[in-house]
Amino acid sequence: MSRKRKILKPASDNALEERLEYKFKDRTLLAKALTHASALTPSQANTGSYQRLEFLGDRVLGLSIAAMLEREFPKADEGELARRLNQLVKRETCAQVSRALAIGPHMRLGDSEISSGGRKKEALLADMCESIIAAIYLDSGFIEADAFIHRNFSAMMKSYKGPLRDAKTTLQEWAQAKGKPTPSYEIVNRTGPDHAPVFVIKACVEAVEPEEASGTSRRAAEQAAATAILKREGVWKE
Structure with missing residues (x-):
């Protein structure tokens, strides 16, 4: 008999939706976006965890940020736009967005990830930021995903003070x-x-x-x- 996994029940997604300023029509997309492979059986992990959504969300984020930068900085050359984009789509920035939205308590994790502090891991917070973007995209399309990204990334875009040339x-x-x-x-x-x-x-x-x-x-x-x-x-x- 296989050993049953003990999963700590995450926080209610209703409060998270309020912070996201987006209400899902298909709540299973949000649940999947917040589910780590450690909370699933090996046969479920490939299709039931956030990982495929994170792959899609990374691309949606990149397109949205690129379009936002092109609008906001009409005089910037390609090199400046690329440096600004890299700053906004990097792991640390996505994790910062997840922390601001308090994503950690809503993660669906197995025992191993819980015990190793998974809810605070920067890589996991960053990945789930992108998986949530993908979930919104699949639920309602690019316009809603773009609006979410604009709400949560535009302030950092405007406050960037790093070098603009290589x-x-x-x-x-x-x-x-x-x-x-x-x-x-x-x-x-x-x-x-x-x-x-x-x-x-x-x-x-x-x-x-x-x-x-x-x-x-x-x-x-x-x-x-x-x-x-x-x-x-x-x-x-x-």
């Missing part, structure tokens, strides 16, 4: 403004297997102390090294 471009412009040649980048070290390499790159600007940084690709390491110089020289404040 580090290598900014460093090159800074160097040229000071009459220096284009910065150079050299590989200091490369470790790890081919499928998971780690590069150490040195960024060099004439008459400026170089900086080294690592990354999982040459480009990422170059960007990190350029960022280190920009921060050290006070070009970027954060």
